[in-house]
Amino acid sequence: MTRSVVDSFPELVTSAASAGTIQALRLAIPAAAAWVAAAFAVGWSASTGLRAGVGSGILAVAAWGAFGRYAGRHRGGLDAPPVVWLSVVQRIVVAALVCASGAFFAVAWRVAAISNSPVARLAAVHQTAYVDLRIDSDPQPLVGRDGRVRAAFAATVLRVDDEVGPGAFRLHVPVFVVARDPGWFTVQPSQRVRATAHLSPARERALEAAVADVRGPPTIQSGVVWWQALAGAVRRGVQRAARSLPAGPRGLLPGIVDGDTTQLAPDVQADFATTGMTHLVAVSGTNLAIFLGAWLGLLRRLTYRRRWHLLFGVMGILAFVVVARPQPSVLRAGAMGLIALLGSTIGSRLSALAVLSAASLLLIYANPALAxxxxxxxxxxxxxxxxxGAPPLSRWMGRRIPAWLAAATAVPLAAALGCAPLIVSFTGRVSVFTVPANLLAEAAVGPATILGILTGAVAVVWPWAGSVVAHLAGIPCAWIIWVAHFFARLPGATMRWPSGFGGALSLAVVEASAVLAIRGLAARRRRRTGKPRTGPLADARFATPALTGSIARDWPVSD
Known part of the structure; x- marks a missing residue:
């Protein structure tokens, strides 16, 4: 390596950092390390997780010292690696080990608290007990082996009284509840109930103390807190207002607004799965971006004070999470929204990938089960x-098709390429028409979401007016259903593919090979014509836009 190359390398690193690449990697790699660590540690004992955390911490200290000694011995030599590059690698490696250590400790602490609880000990011997529960999620229908429908939901045990033991214990441990009585479908999050439950060991690799098979109806001990009561009223308002719609839109509208798919027809669910459109009823970043953009846009017309934007923006995000329920995708979108709002308020220039990494890291620490x-x-x-992927794909396609079509197509194409390996690992199928189906349906998602949210807000105070708005929202919902039905009925709508890790890896290799092949063709054409790089992902290193100014304008939309 010549002196000129060595001297020029810091400028190259600085240029990359100015585009947000180094900043994003400093958070993305540690967040990924914490995610992987938590995913493994969930299946370990508390002592194993504790040892892994200590080991990762020791490795972090050793790595910091090793990088420092290496840089000190080779500083100034012609063959030495650039100090700037070495410093970046040192910080990323050490941060990854520290974050992994923190994830190991977080999981070990929860595993110890759960495994040593009286509920876990009773579940180990399949004991029946009286339990006081706090409802943590909406009951969902679960069909048992006998064909009977049961209510399934997450709850926290606050008190357990063994029928044959020494007495009652007050505690705070999570359980998974399966209730046979239909009265359990009426309970709401935050309610406290008392019941008799047969406790059995928890599901594999789940951070919960037991599976509680509840017998008999619930005995309500306390009502719903006011914010959950208001959220429940909005959700019920959307359902009531949609009752007069045709079957398809009647089930889809609540799904788009708050993720409630209990009324979604089975044939519509099947069409969505076939065409890769199930994300439309998994409330996440797209819905929050639309809601927050409209909410903050209204606030800007009412006041120009930035501190009020932050306050009401946070209130809007929290309200959205409560109404849509803290599902994993909702939590991810909400965390990103809070970080982005704070960054825009204090004038910090954060890349969207850095915001995603920070949000994922915080959520993994707060709830390791998400891993x-x-x-x-x-x-x-x-x-x-x-x-x-979307920005470079849009630029590349924009040289061949109209810019607006390239930008619209790049979004579903990038999401499909990224998610396909994970989806195929579970389903063993590849959706062939997911890009055109999502491209045509996406135009109706915004109107359906805005009108659906307005339906819920209006229906709470004026049910008749809510029904009128629901009929307007039913129009884009009907279009989405028609698109899914049309593409799902085309020949070859899905393609079989091996499932599991092997299937996911093979599909990822095929996708990467296709991208490299296209880039190779573009490179040969460039050598013949002398034009600059035009292949897809040619500038992927610099494809993370900065989150500054308007959240509505720069929001990282996702599914």
Whole structure:
């Protein structure tokens, strides 16, 4: 390596950093390390997780010292690696080890608290007990082996009283509840109930103390807190207002607004799965971006004070999370929104990929169970695919087709390429028409979301007017259903592919090979014509836009 190359390397690194690449990597790699660590540690004992955390911390200290000694011995030599580059690698490696150590400790602490609880000990011997529960999620229908429908939901045990043991214990441990009585479908999050439950060991690799098979109806001990009551009223308002719509839009409208798919027809669900459109009823970044853009746009017309924008923006995000329920994709979108709002308020220039990484890291620490959540993984991967892949794809296609069509096509194409390996690992199928289906449906998502939110808000105070707005929202919902039905009925709508890790890896290799082949063709054409690089992902390193100014304008939309 010549002196000129060595001297020029810091400028290259500085140029990359100015585009946000180094900043994004400093957060993306540590966040990924914490995610992987938490995913493994969830299946370990507390002692194993504790040892892994200590080991990662020791490795972080050793790596910091090793990088420092290496840089000190080779500083100034012609063959030495550039100090700027070495410093960047040192910080990223050490940060990754520290974040992984923190994830190991976070999981170990939760595993210890759960495994040592009285509920876990009773579940180990399949004991029946009286339990006081706090409802943490909406009951969902679960069909048992006998064909009977049961209510399934997450809850927290606050008190357990063994029927044959020494007495009652007050505690705070999560459980998964399966209730046979239909009265359990009426309970709401934050309510406290008492019931008799048969406790059995928790599901594999789940951060919960037991599976509680509840017998008999719930005994309500306390009502719903006011914010959950208001959120429940909005959700019920959307359902009531949509009752007069045709079957398809009647089930889809609540799904788009708040993720409630209990009324969605089975044939519509099948069409969405076939065409890769199920993300439309998994409330996430797209819905929050539309809602927050409209909300902040209204605020800008009412006041120009930035501090009020931050306050009401945070209130809007929290309200959205409560109404849509804290599903993994909703939590990811909400965390990104809060970080982006804070950054824009203080004038900090943050790349969207850095915001995604920070949000993922914080959520993994707060709730390590998300590390093994399929929905959370899809949400993060889809968002990262849009941020990294959509801009260069749009620029590349924009040289061949109209710019507006290139920008619109790049979004579903990038998301499809990024999520396909994970989806195929579970389903064993590849949706062939997912890009054109999502391209045609996306134009109706915004109107359906805005009108759906307006339906819920109006229906709470004026049900008749809410029904009128719901009929307007039913128009874009009907279009989305028609698009899904049309593409799902085309020959070859899905293609079989091996499932599991092997299938995901093979599909990722095929996608990467296709991208490299296209780039190779573009390179040969460039050598013949002397034109600059035009292949897809040619500038992917610099494809993370900065989140500054208007959140509505620069929001990283995702599914």
């Amino acid at each position: 093994r959540s399929y929905g959370f993984a899809l949400s993060v991967i889809a968002t990262a695919s849009l941020l990294v």
